[in-house]
Amino acid sequence: MFFNAQKTNSFDQVHLLRPALPESQVNLNAVKTTWFGKELAAPFFINAMTGGSEKSRQINRQLGEIANKQQIALALGSASILTKEEDQLESFYVAREANPDGLLFANVNPLTPAKAADKIVKDLQADALQIHLNVAQEIPMPEGDRDFVWLDRMLEIKEAAGVPVIVKEVGSGLDPVSLQKLQAAGFSWFDIGGAGGTNFAQIENSRNPHPMAYLNDCGLPTALAALLAAPLTKQLIVSGGVRNPLDVFKGLALGGKFVGVANHFLHTLLNEGPDGLDEEIGRWKEELAYLFALYGQSCLPVKQSYYLDLELKNQFDQLKQYAGK
Structure with missing residues (x-):
């Protein structure tokens, strides 16, 4: 209802300038990379989805097995539930059991006590x-949080965690003002989590007896959020509506x-099973190597010329002052 693999989003307003003479070869090694000291077969990864139920346990095990086989990173869904329901730990830990040496991320909300966040990291x-960061989801959620004084608590989590910390928006886009505030506080990795994929405000409005439907379009589109964030940080993760x-x-x-x-990966898993998702991720790695060759790229990072549709360019021109440009 809230996801369509073929729907348009801001990526469609970004156009790449293709060299007719790329002087390149298809090479799967071109898309290999490292992250936090671990080697990966591709620069894309399975982002946070689910955890804390029997169904989630099955999904997380399958995702762990696929991430292990395909050698890509895996981020688990929010484990903040473990502060209240410790018996749900297994529904998350199965991913680590299935992928003992792979790159695995835990995920918590900003209100998670620092000691609990540290325990979650260690347990997983x-x-x-x-x-x-999911304010736009919490507001229309009938039982959602109403306390968004987060920064000091996030710093406590960061100090306690003992591992690298990624600040991740959840489908509404990380704006440049907040990114700079987080940078000033000492955070360095950012996942912009832009609008264009799952609309969590819309999901929560669908179960709210008094829906705030006017919030369904409050998000910052992924491509626009990336354009605004790129001048500010080299440690940028782009997500939100990747198809x-x-x-x-x-x-x-x-x-x-x-x-x-x-x-998209969850949709594939639920509709085509783990073998279907495994095959799809394998194809994505291969096709990404094809795209590298098509556009004359031989390695990461990608240095690619592009141009923007007028709508996206106008939005960027209006907002780029907030990115210090």
């Missing part, structure tokens, strides 16, 4: 920790060091 043997390897390539061209994919 996570290599890094995502702290997710295919071309979107991955565009995310890298816009300044992303890595590209996160959540709902």
